[in-house]
Amino acid sequence: MTGKTRRDFLKLGYFHFTDGFHSAGWRLPQAVSHASIFEAHRQAAAMAQAAGFDALFLGDSLDTSLGESGSRLRRLDPVATLSAIAATTPGIGLVATMSTTYSAPYIVARQIGSLDQLSNGRAGWNVVTSYSAGVAENFNHHQLPPHEQRYALAEEFVDVVRGLWDSFDDDAFVRDKAGGRFVDPQRVHALHHQGRHYQVRGPIPVPRSPQGQAVLVQAGSSIPGTQLGARVGELIFTRQSTLAAAVAFRRSFHAALPDFGRTPREVIVMPGVIPVLGATEAEARALVRQMDQGVDLEHGRFVLGNQLGLELSHLRFEDELPELQPAANGQRSVLGILAGLRARGPLTVAAAARYFGGMRGHIELVGTPEQVAQGLIDLYEAGAGDGFNIIPPFMPGGLADFAEQVVPLLRRRGYLPQGYAGETLRENLGLAVPKSRFSR
Numbered sequence: 260m261t262g263k264t265r266r267d268f269l270k271l272g273y274f275h276f277t278d279g280f281h282s283a284g285w286r287l288p289q290a291v292s293h294a295s296i297f298e299a300h301r302q303a304a305a306m307a308q309a310a311g312f313d314a315l316f317l318g319d320s321l322d323t324s325l326g327e328s329g330s331r332l333r334r335l336d337p338v339a340t341l342s343a344i345a346a347t348t349p350g351i352g353l354v355a356t357m358s359t360t361y362s363a364p365y366i367v368a369r370q371i372g373s374l375d376q377l378s379n380g381r382a383g384w385n386v387v388t389s390y391s392a393g394v395a396e397n398f399n400h401h402q403l404p405p406h407e408q409r410y411a412l413a414e415e416f417v418d419v420v421r422g423l424w425d426s427f428d429d430d431a432f433v434r435d436k437a438g439g440r441f442v443d444p445q446r447v448h449a450l451h452h453q454g455r456h457y458q459v460r461g462p463i464p465v466p467r468s469p470q471g472q473a474v475l476v477q478a479g480s481s482i483p484g485t486q487l488g489a490r491v492g493e494l495i496f497t498r499q500s501t502l503a504a505a506v507a508f509r510r511s512f513h514a515a516l517p518d519f520g521r522t523p524r525e526v527i528v529m530p531g532v533i534p535v536l537g538a539t540e541a542e543a544r545a546l547v548r549q550m551d552q553g554v555d556l557e558h559g560r561f562v563l564g565n566q567l568g569l570e571l572s573h574l575r576f577e578d579e580l581p582e583l584q585p586a587a588n589g590q591r592s593v594l595g596i597l598a599g600l601r602a603r604g605p606l607t608v609a610a611a612a613r614y615f616g617g618m619r620g621h622i623e624l625v626g627t628p629e630q631v632a633q634g635l636i637d638l639y640e641a642g643a644g645d646g647f648n649i650i651p652p653f654m655p656g657g658l659a660d661f662a663e664q665v666v667p668l669l670r671r672r673g674y675l676p677q678g679y680a681g682e683t684l685r686e687n688l689g690l691a692v693p694k695s696r697f698s699r
């Protein structure tokens with residue numbers, strides 16, 4: 260297509276779960292669960308890269324709850340994992356999740372900065388504040404800090420990290436052998452941050468990467484979460500269950516940008532999409548049913564409770580789901596998802612548990628490759644997203660089917676570029692390189 264800039268193509272993210280997103284995906288006969296976690300990651304990354312995905316995302320939680328489904332209990336540290344993957348895949352972006360509530364800006368700046376160096380400028384940081392109460396118990400506390408406080412910490416935390424990423428000017432390393440100066444001290448900057456929550460001198464011993472700084476990814480959906488995204492986010496993940504909801508979210512997100520002197524061209528909004536493919540639509544729907552029937556209902560009820568910040572184990576599966584109010588720290592966006600489920604008819608605890616053990620509120624595209632490709636195009640053309648975070652429900656077929664059958668259709672119709680535009684994640688996403696705050 261002529262006249263298109265990189266920014267005008269549909270962006271594709273790949274949200275990786277070693278054994279698929281759906282908690283019962285691993286039970287399908289065609290699912291393959293690798294004994295080697297590294298192999299599972301390596302093969303998935305290679306497949307996503309061959310298909311031209313812009314980025315591979317690794318989510319994370321610092322809480323390994325036994326209520327979580329067994330197939331999700333294997334989860335390696337994202338930065339360590341993506342650093343290894345960086346060496347096996349030259350093109351795809353690598354986004355690691357790190358919590359602002361339970362780390363320190365110096366550590367995040369150094370770790371994500373290192374990933375950015377090791378991947379030659381392909382790193383992103385998914386900024387999360389942690390939402391599960393179980394995380395607190397791994398860090399000397401019984402409860403998370405209140406929601407507002409977590410976001411107040413996150414706002415300052417991100418600024419400190421970005422400041423530390425500018426520790427060296429791009430031309431700081433002069434390597435002047437005759438003069439005996441390896442680095443020009445004028446071009447090395449200690450941040451001397453003295454803030455409300457953090458005091459950090461700096462610098463970090465990590466230069467700026469070929470893309471300047473890692474891409475900031477964010478998924479908050481509350482008011483303070485969206486404010487943080489509007490101020491600093493460059494790639495916004497969101498969970499929306501319908502086209503209309505996704506369009507409304509992107510519109511309201513765009514409306515928040517001018518307050519921070521930003522425009523929609525500076526931010527990519529990416530709702531999650533779960534594709535389920537079949538030779539016929541009926542075959543694809545049967546696959547969804549097969550997975551949903553396999554959900555462990557206790558697990559699904561746990562997921563719902565965990566997202567709401569509530570203990571729901573007393574609810575009986577055969578009863579109707581009562582009206583629930585999320586705890587102060589719970590995710591309010593779950594209420595919209597439940598309202599959507601209720602709109603389809605009476606909702607039992609079992610049905611809600613099955614849903615939260617399965618698709619969990621993301622947009623589902625179920626059908627033939629042509630139908631799924633058309634579904635993505637419809638979402639894109641309606642303004643539901645600048646791209647989509649593809650979430651395979653089972654592995655490896657959930658990713659392979661999409662990569663082999665849907666991606667070529669999107670490319671043929673001009674919605675995807677022919678290969679990677681450049682070597683960095685910013686180049687591939689069409690995002691500008693941020694200037695150093697110390698640049699002269």
Ligand SMILES: Cc1cc2nc3c(=O)[nH]c(=O)nc-3n(C[C@H](O)[C@H](O)[C@H](O)COP(=O)(O)O)c2cc1C
Nearest residue numbers: 318319356387389478479480481484496497498590
């Ligand atoms: C697609 C997507 C991926 C997310 N990944 C993570 C994650 O890996 N770790 C995490 O702690 N939270 C994750 N979250 C949760 C968000 O960071 C955020 O806490 C949640 O959307 C609730 O918004 P709020 O914090 O503004 O209330 C994710 C959310 C979405 C929509």
